[in-house]
Amino acid sequence: MYPEIGFAFTPTIKRLSGNVGFLSQSGGVAITTYTAGVESGVGFSKMFSFGNQVNITPQELIDYFVEDDTTKVIGVYIEGTKNGRQILESMKRLARIKPVVAIKGGRSNEGSRAAASHTGALAGNREIWNAVFRQSNVVTVDTLEDLVATLSIFSLSPPPRSRNIGMIAISGGTSVIYTDLCIEKGLGVPKTSEETIAKLDPLIRDVGTGLGNPIDLAADYYQDQTTS
Incomplete structure (x- = not known):
C-alpha cells in the first residue's frame, strides 16, 4: 500500500x-x-x-x-x-x-x-x-x-535520546502507578537534579507538591477548588 x-x-x-x-x-x-x-x-x-x-x-x-x-x-x-x-x-x-x-x-x-x-x-x-x-x-x-x-x-516526536523520562502528575497515586509501569517497560525514572529543583521551587506552592521525579503538582492544580 x-x-x-x-x-x-x-x-x-x-x-x-x-x-x-x-x-x-x-x-x-x-x-x-x-x-x-x-x-x-x-x-x-x-x-x-x-x-x-x-x-x-x-x-x-x-x-x-x-x-x-x-x-x-x-x-x-x-x-x-x-x-x-x-x-x-x-x-x-x-x-x-x-x-x-x-x-x-x-x-x-x-x-x-x-x-x-x-x-x-x-x-x-x-x-x-x-x-x-x-x-x-x-x-x-x-x-x-x-x-x-x-x-x-x-x-x-523527535527520536528519544535515552530511556530516562521526566514525569509531571496531578495525583500522587497515579504518578506511582505510571512510575511502576515505566520501570516494568524498561524506562528509567531518575531523581530530579538539585539544579532543576532549585529552578522549580520558586514556581510552586510549598505544601502539597513534590519536586522529585515524578513531579506532583496536585496542590497547584487543585488550588482554585481547595482555596475558600
Whole structure:
C-alpha cells in the first residue's frame, strides 16, 4: 500500500500519507491498523503484507525501510518465521536509525496454533521472541490500540535520546502507578537534579507538591477548588 500515490487495498479506503511504515504478516491487521491510524491522524508512507512469505520475507522489507527516507517510524506485526537470525540482524540495523514498534502474534500456545493455521508460521517460543526484540531495541506492545498510539507518538516526536523520562502528575497515586509501569517497560525514572529543583521551587506552592521525579503538582492544580 502506497497512500501518497493512491495505491491502496481497496479503492474506497480513506488515504492519509505520512511518515509511518508498516509491515504485517496479516492483511486484516494491516487494514485495521491503517484504518485506526488514519482515524487518529496517523499518516502512512508504505504498508506491506507478507503473509506466508512465499514471495518476500520480512527481513527484506525491514531492510527496505532502512533506506526509505520517507519513513520515520516502522510498525511490525509478525506471527513467526524460519529465519530468526536474519530478522534479528535486520531489526538491529533498522532500530539503530529509526524507532520500531512490534506486536507479536501467537504468544500463547493457543495463539501459536491459530498462527500455524493462518499463515503456516511457526510462532516460536515467547521468551525467544522477547529476547530478539530486546536485543534489537524494538518497542513491543500487546494490542493494536497500543500499536497505533505508540506509532503516533514516534511519528510526531523527535527520536528519544535515552530511556530516562521526566514525569509531571496531578495525583500522587497515579504518578506511582505510571512510575511502576515505566520501570516494568524498561524506562528509567531518575531523581530530579538539585539544579532543576532549585529552578522549580520558586514556581510552586510549598505544601502539597513534590519536586522529585515524578513531579506532583496536585496542590497547584487543585488550588482554585481547595482555596475558600
